Amino acid sequence: MKKLNDAFTALYNGDNILKLTELRYIPRWLVILIDVFIILFSILLSYLLLSKLHVRVNFPEYLTEKRILLIAINIVFMFIFKTYAGVIRHSTFFDFFKILLSSGSTLVSLLLLNYGTEFWLGKSLYLYPNLFLYFFISVSIMFFFRMVTKQFFNILIDIKGSASKIRIAVVGVSDASVSLARAILHNPNYPYRLEGFLTKRSDSHKALLLGQKIYNSDRFFKNTELVGRFDAVLIIKEIMTKHELEEWMTLALDHGLKVLKAPTLSKMRDSDLVGGIRQLQIEDLLNRRPIKIENKDVIVRHAEKTVLVTGGAGSIGSEIVRQVAQFNPSLIVVLDQAESPLYELELELLEKFPEQNFKFVLADISNSYRLEKIFEIYQFSMVYHAAAYKHVPLIEENPHEAIFVNVLGTKNVALLSKKYKVNRFVMVSTDKAVNPTNVMGASKRTAELFVQSLQNSEGNVTKFITTRFGNVLGSNGSVIPHFKKQIEKGGPITITHPDIIRYFMTIPEACELVLQAGTMGAGGEIYVFDMGDPVKILDLAKRMIKLSGFTPDVDIKIKFIGLRPGEKLYEELLSNDATTVPTHHEKIMISKDPTVNFEEIEVLFRQIIKSAVKRDKVQVVTLLKKIVPEFISNNSEYESLDKKQLNGVENLTLEKENNI
Numbered sequence: 001m002k003k004l005n006d007a008f009t010a011l012y013n014g015d016n017i018l019k020l021t022e023l024r025y026i027p028r029w030l031v032i033l034i035d036v037f038i039i040l041f042s043i044l045l046s047y048l049l050l051s052k053l054h055v056r057v058n059f060p061e062y063l064t065e066k067r068i069l070l071i072a073i074n075i076v077f078m079f080i081f082k083t084y085a086g087v088i089r090h091s092t093f094f095d096f097f098k099i100l101l102s103s104g105s106t107l108v109s110l111l112l113l114n115y116g117t118e119f120w121l122g123k124s125l126y127l128y129p130n131l132f133l134y135f136f137i138s139v140s141i142m143f144f145f146r147m148v149t150k151q152f153f154n155i156l157i158d159i160k161g162s163a164s165k166i167r168i169a170v171v172g173v174s175d176a177s178v179s180l181a182r183a184i185l186h187n188p189n190y191p192y193r194l195e196g197f198l199t200k201r202s203d204s205h206k207a208l209l210l211g212q213k214i215y216n217s218d219r220f221f222k223n224t225e226l227v228g229r230f231d232a233v234l235i236i237k238e239i240m241t242k243h244e245l246e247e248w249m250t251l252a253l254d255h256g257l258k259v260l261k262a263p264t265l266s267k268m269r270d271s272d273l274v275g276g277i278r279q280l281q282i283e284d285l286l287n288r289r290p291i292k293i294e295n296k297d298v299i300v301r302h303a304e305k306t307v308l309v310t311g312g313a314g315s316i317g318s319e320i321v322r323q324v325a326q327f328n329p330s331l332i333v334v335l336d337q338a339e340s341p342l343y344e345l346e347l348e349l350l351e352k353f354p355e356q357n358f359k360f361v362l363a364d365i366s367n368s369y370r371l372e373k374i375f376e377i378y379q380f381s382m383v384y385h386a387a388a389y390k391h392v393p394l395i396e397e398n399p400h401e402a403i404f405v406n407v408l409g410t411k412n413v414a415l416l417s418k419k420y421k422v423n424r425f426v427m428v429s430t431d432k433a434v435n436p437t438n439v440m441g442a443s444k445r446t447a448e449l450f451v452q453s454l455q456n457s458e459g460n461v462t463k464f465i466t467t468r469f470g471n472v473l474g475s476n477g478s479v480i481p482h483f484k485k486q487i488e489k490g491g492p493i494t495i496t497h498p499d500i501i502r503y504f505m506t507i508p509e510a511c512e513l514v515l516q517a518g519t520m521g522a523g524g525e526i527y528v529f530d531m532g533d534p535v536k537i538l539d540l541a542k543r544m545i546k547l548s549g550f551t552p553d554v555d556i557k558i559k560f561i562g563l564r565p566g567e568k569l570y571e572e573l574l575s576n577d578a579t580t581v582p583t584h585h586e587k588i589m590i591s592k593d594p595t596v597n598f599e600e601i602e603v604l605f606r607q608i609i610k611s612a613v614k615r616d617k618v619q620v621v622t623l624l625k626k627i628v629p630e631f632i633s634n635n636s637e638y639e640s641l642d643k644k645q646l647n648g649v650e651n652l653t654l655e656k657e658n659n660i
Contacts, residue, residue: 311387365409407556455524
């Protein structure tokens with residue numbers, strides 16, 4: 001009641017819109033009172049129409065009593081069907097249906113009463129045309145009242161919030177775009193206001209769609225005044241090609257408009273429109289069409305099996321765990337040496353997969369005694385080896401640590417997989433292992449060689465498989481989260497070199513490759529993925545700055561700091577000596593890299609592990625270069641080792657020539 005008083009007081013005092021929109025609903029007694037007035041008006045109007053037609057009513061001496069009876073019967077059914085209970089400003093067809101039931105029941109009751117009076121008194125109490133005329137008038141006015149009230153409040157809310165709403169232009173005039181625009185129009189509480197449509201077509205500029213203009217993009221972006229009436233463009237990513245997405249983004253950002261993305265309306269059913277619309281992220285431009293997983297093979301490989309994931313708390317490992325959990329394995333053992341990330345993952349997985357059996361193990365893969373007990377207890381069917389040190393500058397400074405984890409750790413997990421007859425061992429490798437220029441890449445290539453050598457070793461029944469791919473979007477320490485933090489701090493964005501390029505893929509996509517490789521491999525293969533086109537990091541940084549609403553080198557500076565130790569301008573997926581063999585999957589290939597037999601690699605492994613224990617950096621890197629001949633250091637303190645090796649080769653060649 002207080003809210004209603006405030007609202008009517010506001011009408012007098014002038015603060016109309018604000019107070020009326022604060023009125024959550026019209027009180028029920030007032031709705032009943034208005035409906036009674038509508039009933040009375042409908043009765044009077046129906047009698048008036050009949051009188052104009054010179055129709056004489058029955059029992060004119062009881063006219064007042066007849067009207068009171070009609071009102072009373074209608075009120076009874078209004079209470080029975082609770083036509084007053086709905087919130088008027090949110091009326092739907094269900095409310096109209098309740099009005100129909102109430103008025104229809106009233107009509108039926110009066111018709112039955114008429115039959116009774118005809119039987120007892122010889123004529124009907126009410127004229128039949130009068131009853132039907134009253135029914136149609138009352139139903140129409142009651143429903144009209146609710147729709148007008150609903151629209152009135154929507155207009156007030158729209159006016160109230162118009163100043164703070166984001167003025168958007170929906171890109172496209174397809175069914176999906178129109179459905180999205182309609183959803184925005186029909187939800188005035190959302191923080192968006194539809195102001196028009198944008199299209200490449202030039203034949204629609206005179207037409208109206210949902211009451212809004214359709215603008216041709218070329219004319220639109222040439223008109224600075226027109227662009228100034230908008231705050232953002234809204235796109236549906238799923239219905240656009242990558243080229244179209246980049247084109248619309250560039251046009252919008254170059255003209256000072258934000259770029260918002262929305263899923264198709266069918267994907268919004270689980271969440272509201274506000275939750276579905278977000279600002280376009282750089283990941284949206286880098287995402288490619290994901291590979292198609294052959295779920296039958298993957299399910300068979302994991303269902304009711306015991307699975308181990310090393311490095312399970314990392315970016316790749318944790319996603320492997322999430323995807324494997326969907327295939328109902330009997331147990332997933334998640335192993336990692338990082339305590340806090342492992343605990344956080346445990347909380348997440350237990351909530352997300354309450355029916356799945358997990359075991360979370362805190363352990364270091366370089367400790368073979370600890371690992372063996374785990375293999376002995378759980379008797380794994382599948383092992384996904386994702387544990388690794390991966391940060392290039394840190395590993396360049398601490399090469400012995402790369403040997404302990406990337407080399408010795410891989411050796412331990414792989415040998416135990418062979419000993420306990422694991423069905424398949426799948427190793428996660430990197431494109432940095434190809435023609436490596438740093439210790440991290442060389443250590444991963446060393447691990448690849450050891451895993452491959454086990455395939456044909458004596459007594460082996462395990463299928464050893466390696467997957468190799470490029471940079472992963474959003475992984476720990478990757479460039480995009482790093483750039484985002486720098487932008488949030490106001491810059492500068494630091495880039496090592498203006499010409500540096502990298503391949504990118506999403507974390508789910510990378511993990512799908514790992515799972516697919518686990519089903520495809522016959523053993524000993526290195527699988528590489530079609531990574532698409534490489535991305536120039538400088539262009540990536542500029543796009544991220546623009547998407548954040550800033551201007552590169554004006555609001556956010558870009559600073560070049562030089563290549564880090566061991567870093568190269570571009571990564572490769574295949575070594576110089578490798579050839580590729582296609583598989584039945586168009587996006588996955590087998591790299592035919594040179595291999596080493598197990599006896600030879602085993603001797604070299606013992607040597608390099610001893611050097612790592614002694615913390616002899618130079619000896620460690622020297623042995624890495626012996627194991628991986630294509631390892632040529634770049635921008636690193638170890639470049640001198642390559643020069644010594646080159647001088648040794650030149651001296652040997654010179655001696656041979658002199659002897660000749």
